[in-house]
Amino acid sequence: MNNIVNPNQLVDSASDFHKINSRENSIDIKNVTVSFKGSKGTFTAVKDISLEVKKGEIVALIGHSGCGKSTLMNTISGMVTPSSGEVIANGNVVKDPGPDRGIVFQNYSLLPWMSVYKNIYEAVDSVLKDKTSAEKHAVVDHYIQMVNLTPHKDKLPGQLSGGMKQRVAIARAFAINPSILLLDEPFGALDALTKGSMHIELLKLWNLDNRNKTIVMVTHDIEEAIFLADKVVVMNNGPAATIKKIVDIKLPRPRNKKDITHDPEYIRVHDELLSLLFDKFSIED
């Protein structure tokens, strides 16, 4: 598969990693516990979680279904309010969802009565208030172009495939130029081929912005997490999920989808993650 933009403008992984570590925190999760009150009493989804994410870092939250990955992510987006603890994003305590944190929802969440173009335009119009109408349209055109949907811009979401909807959702999140991008199992519904090219697209967009955007993504795909992330956060099984381990991915960027799988570091991290996620590797007779 063809790889990301011009590699010359990118720094190699070691210094890149060093650079990231010296940066300020983009997201600071401090002792966050989230409990929901249900009919059967209180359910604690995540318990006393602390996590720091540097500016420009890509972090993958990984864990089994129902382990509270999405809940944790939603505390960053502001969709979920922690029962205790707090989340600081871009220096402010998160209280509500805000346009500084772009969200790509698990199920795309496009408005079905609007064209692809309008779906992105309404978000841009709402967030980039200071721009003129022409500038807003230029932004929308630019991002539709970037995800290769220009020929489909007048279609309704119902007329698009899952991969195309995903690209619209990503274009919409990028178009409002947030400093933090939150992706909730963004590629979960896609076939392997589309998924692969979407990974590249995502990194492309990230590179074009000089790797300044912080990306937090929820996934349960180990390969995806390793290919994209600087840091993989492995979560324990819920309820009351905690962080099991944070695994740093020190693979050089740009990463090549095909070559990376032969890298010894890749294999080591892959094994480590696998054993963190699965206690048993075979069925005991």
Next chain:
Amino acid sequence: MKSISIKEIATNVAYFLASMAILLGLWHLISVITKAEIPNPASTWIVFKELVADPFYDYGPNDKGIGIQLLSSLGRVSTGFALGSLIAIPMGLLMGSTQIGMKLLNPIVQILRPVSPLAWFPLGLLAFKASDGATIFIIAITSLWPTVINTAFGVSSIPDDHKNVGKAFGFSKWKYLTKIMLPFALPHIITGLRLSIGIAWVVIVAGEMLSGGVGIGFFVWDSWNGLSLERILVAILIIGTVGLLFDKAFNALQNAFSWEKK
């Protein structure tokens, strides 16, 4: 939208004709049983042709053509229905979008909804000092409820997915209303309007019977006084057909504005 084949159209027309044949058959049977006290379809047809031949004659306040009567009723229904909807839609939006709105307004809706149009009529007369105003008033107040309820239901059932879009991208209240709430609720609103116009059209006859003057309801009452049952039957058929056309029109509107099927 799906295309309809000629064969399908032909089948539908055949069914409609068969249905009408059953209606005429029953009608004829009843006429025979009642020894022609209820006029049969044939004699009604003759009167229908007479009435339709000159629908817009005007020989003074108590003798006007069926066309004038019908148009006058349609005018009242549209006015009453439009006024009712202008109240109903915002009220439904308010009820559907806020818990407080729902809790405050729902009891009022539930108490006023079952009240017969006839019971409202004296209040209308009192308020408007004119029978025309009173008729429009009772149409408005009895036809608005289905629109209120359906609008409220539509708005309250907006999926979290759609609401989250508004939250995540910081939509203003106005943008949320016009880009998320109204488009989502529109098919429900139109369903409400469809039920409402049906009620409005039912109420007009009762209203005009009380109010007198000009109108299809008055025409029925006047024909009864003149002991022309054929004219009453003609009026009933016209009322039914117009009701059917209203329903078809709103059905078409429903299809045109439904984003789900596209």
